[in-house]
Amino acid sequence: xxxxxxxxxxxxxxxxxxxxxxxxxxxxxxxxxxxxxxxxxxxxxxxxxxxxxxxxxxxxxxxxxxxxxxxxxxxxxxxxxxxxxxxxxxxxxxxxxxxxxxxxxxxxxxxxx
Amino acid sequence: xxxxxxxxxxxxxxxxxxxxxxxxxxxxxxxxxxxxxxxxxxxxxxxxxxxxxxxxxxxxxxxxxxxxxxxxxxxxxxxxxxxxxxxxxxxxxxxxxxxxxxxxxxxxxxxx
Numbered sequence: 405x406x407x408x409x410x411x412x413x414x415x416x417x418x419x420x421x422x423x424x425x426x427x428x429x430x431x432x433x434x435x436x437x438x439x440x441x442x443x444x445x446x447x448x449x450x451x452x453x454x455x456x457x458x459x460x461x462x463x464x465x466x467x468x469x470x471x472x473x474x475x476x477x478x479x480x481x482x483x484x485x486x487x488x489x490x491x492x493x494x495x496x497x498x499x500x501x502x503x504x505x506x507x508x509x510x511x512x513x514x515x516x517x
Numbered sequence: 518x519x520x521x522x523x524x525x526x527x528x529x530x531x532x533x534x535x536x537x538x539x540x541x542x543x544x545x546x547x548x549x550x551x552x553x554x555x556x557x558x559x560x561x562x563x564x565x566x567x568x569x570x571x572x573x574x575x576x577x578x579x580x581x582x583x584x585x586x587x588x589x590x591x592x593x594x595x596x597x598x599x600x601x602x603x604x605x606x607x608x609x610x611x612x613x614x615x616x617x618x619x620x621x622x623x624x625x626x627x628x629x
Contacts, residue, residue, distance in 0.1 A: 410559075436616040447521075447620045448560065448607070493559050497616040504550060504573055505618060507559030 406431050408496050410508025417484050418516050425511045427494035428476040436497035437470060437477050438505070443490045451492075452479070484515045520544055521610050521621035529627045530598050538593040538624045540608030548572070548613055549591040551583060554605040554623070566591050567613060595626075603628045 407430045417423050429437075438453035454461045454468045454477065461468050465484075470477040481488055491512050495505040520543035530536050542549050548567045552560035562575035566585035580596040589610070595602055605625050609618035 408559075438617065440620075447622045450617065450619065453617065495559075499573065503616070504562040504565060504575065505560075505616070506562070509559050510557075 406496075406498050406506050408494060408506045408508045410494050410511060412511060413509065414512045414514070416514045416516065419484060419486060421484055423479075423481045423484050423488070423513055423515075425479045425492055425494065425513075426476060427478070427496075427508050428474075429496040429506070430475070431496065431498045432472075432475060434496040434498045437468070438495050438497075439466075439468060439479050440493045440495065440507075441490045442493065442510075448493060481513075484513075486515050486517050489513055489515045521608060521619055523606075523608050523621035523624050525624060526622065527625045527627075529629065531629050532598055532600060534598050534628075535594065535596045536598060536626060538595075538606050538608075538626070540591045540593070540610075540621060542589045542591070542608075542610035543619050546610035546612050546619070547589050548611045548615075549585055549589065550609045550611070550618060551591070551593045552607040552609065552620075553577075554607055556604070560607055563593070598628045600628050602626065 410427045435456040440448035441451045442448045467480040491510045494508045522541045550565040551563040554560045564574040569585045582594045584592045605623045607623045608621045
């Protein structure tokens with residue numbers, strides 16, 4: 405079945421360093437790849453997304469890259485801050501008009517002051 | 518805030534009971550999706566509702582059912598609760614044909 409693999413499961417960085425989270429997907433027809441941030445006890449919040457016709461997208465300290473050939477995409481956070489600490493989920497959309505998002509298992513990011 | 522609201526926030530049930538969870542979609546959104554998030558896992562797709570009908574379903578048994586109302590709000594019903602049904606249940610709304618989902622805060626269900 406459809407699958408999204410996410411690595412690493414945990415990531416600890418010093419404040420100011422960069423953090424990179426990587427995901428691979430199985431369905432070559434997937435065309436939409438969002439990233440969600442979930443703080444403890446709160447809802448998943450969409451932080452950035454990318455479509456398959458674009459290779460890279462940036463929003464301030466956050467960027468996402470997509471390699472369609474290799475079927476992987478990555479989240480890059482620069483100049484990390486303690487408030488970036490959360491669980492981050494990648495997802496891939498598949499299934500056309502009746503489609504849905506398949507999520508990775510998440511990466512727990514800890515930013516140490 | 519995204520505007521998607523869910524109730525109740527927490528619920529405790531015993532095995533074999535039935536439960537109904539509720540969701541109000543964000544203004545302007547006519548599609549509602551339900552996800553189950555087990556502890557330490559990513560959300561898993563249960564089903565989606567559009568125009569008051571089920572419009573796609575994940576790998577969940579028939580005891581998971583739903584409804585969507587004319588105002589686009591939705592219910593998730595789970596019959597014959599099992600211990601493994603303990604999870605955070607998330608509702609997400611979107612506009613038709615748009616993959617971008619906005620989540621509610623979820624209902625934390627505990628089955629004892």
